[in-house]
Amino acid sequence: MERTVYLDGQFIKESEAKVSIFDRGFLFGDAVYEVTAVLNGLLVENEGHMLRLQRSCDELQIALPVTIEQIIAIQRELIKVNQLDEGGIYLQVSRGNAGDRDFAYPSADVKPTLVLFTQARSLLNTPKATKGMKVITTEDIRWKRRDIKTVGLLAPCMAKQGALDKQVDDAWLIEDGYITEGSSNNAYIVTQEGVLITRALSNDILHGITRKALLELAEKENMKIEERSFTVEEAYQASEAFVSSATTFVWPVIEIDGKTIADGKPGSVATKLRNIYIELALQTAE
Numbered sequence: 001m002e003r004t005v006y007l008d009g010q011f012i013k014e015s016e017a018k019v020s021i022f023d024r025g026f027l028f029g030d031a032v033y034e035v036t037a038v039l040n041g042l043l044v045e046n047e048g049h050m051l052r053l054q055r056s057c058d059e060l061q062i063a064l065p066v067t068i069e070q071i072i073a074i075q076r077e078l079i080k081v082n083q084l085d086e087g088g089i090y091l092q093v094s095r096g097n098a099g100d101r102d103f104a105y106p107s108a109d110v111k112p113t114l115v116l117f118t119q120a121r122s123l124l125n126t127p128k129a130t131k132g133m134k135v136i137t138t139e140d141i142r143w144k145r146r147d148i149k150t151v152g153l154l155a156p157c158m159a160k161q162g163a164l165d166k167q168v169d170d171a172w173l174i175e176d177g178y179i180t181e182g183s184s185n186n187a188y189i190v191t192q193e194g195v196l197i198t199r200a201l202s203n204d205i206l207h208g209i210t211r212k213a214l215l216e217l218a219e220k221e222n223m224k225i226e227e228r229s230f231t232v233e234e235a236y237q238a239s240e241a242f243v244s245s246a247t248t249f250v251w252p253v254i255e256i257d258g259k260t261i262a263d264g265k266p267g268s269v270a271t272k273l274r275n276i277y278i279e280l281a282l283q284t285a286e
């Protein structure tokens with residue numbers, strides 16, 4: 001069934017939604033995006049996603065063409081017309097169509113292009129959540145402003161495909177011997193002493209909305225947390241490893257570079273954090 005999508009003020013059939021070849025999102029990857037999870041037809045942690053969207057736009061001097069309140073109304077309308085129960089809403093705003101190709105930002109009268117569409121998928125009952133996932137490590141070849149959520153995602157696409165080509169699920173990215181994050185998620189380990197470790201916030205990683213919530217939950221559970229860089233070797237030796245994102249919530253990692261993590265089964269910390277995160281998400285979705 002064709003989805004109804006949103007493009008620049010209009011709700012239209014996906015086959016009718018067309019963007020110019022001069023759109024800067026297409027020519028330069030000059031665009032930012034957000035993905036908000038949907039559970040029971042409600043938006044999960046959307047406030048955090050909207051704040052990060054605003055920040056990404058501010059960093060790139062892209063003026064949102066509508067208010068955040070209007071975006072939320074569009075998200076709700078898309079959920080309704082597409083009868084989306086579980087999945088996500090993708091939002092992208094590009095610097096727009098400047099009528100030609102030129103590196104310089106166009107004048108302010110060029111209106112940014114705003115696109116939103118729904119994606120139906122299972123978030124709660126996914127095999128990876130119960131069985132865990134396998135990852136390989138690969139060099140992090142991305143740019144230096146990974147805190148801005150841009151659509152310039154070719155390096156993560158290459159990392160992900162490289163992992164799939166090796167019959168594993170995903171890639172963890174390495175810079176100077178330390179894990180930065182997953183191809184599209186934040187990365188965590190739990191040490192043999194039970195300390196939860198994830199890289200500290202900086203321009204080296206995306207500031208995950210799920211990461212923030214998970215760390216708050218872990219603190220409430222009195223877990224020991226260290227926000228610091230960790231090496232691949234530490235990850236091999238960990239008692240647990242896992243990832244987080246808006247569309248995975250928490251997925252355990254049971255193998256890294258062919259080395260089994262602990263007993264090769266999803267760990268108790270990852271499982272507990274996933275469960276309490278989902279509980280919170282269901283309670284607070286709106």
Ligand code: PMP
Binds near residue numbers: 208
């Ligand atoms: N890091 C990267 C590189 C990502 O692409 C994502 C998901 N978009 C995340 C982390 C997780 O962020 P969030 O929890 O906000 O989905």
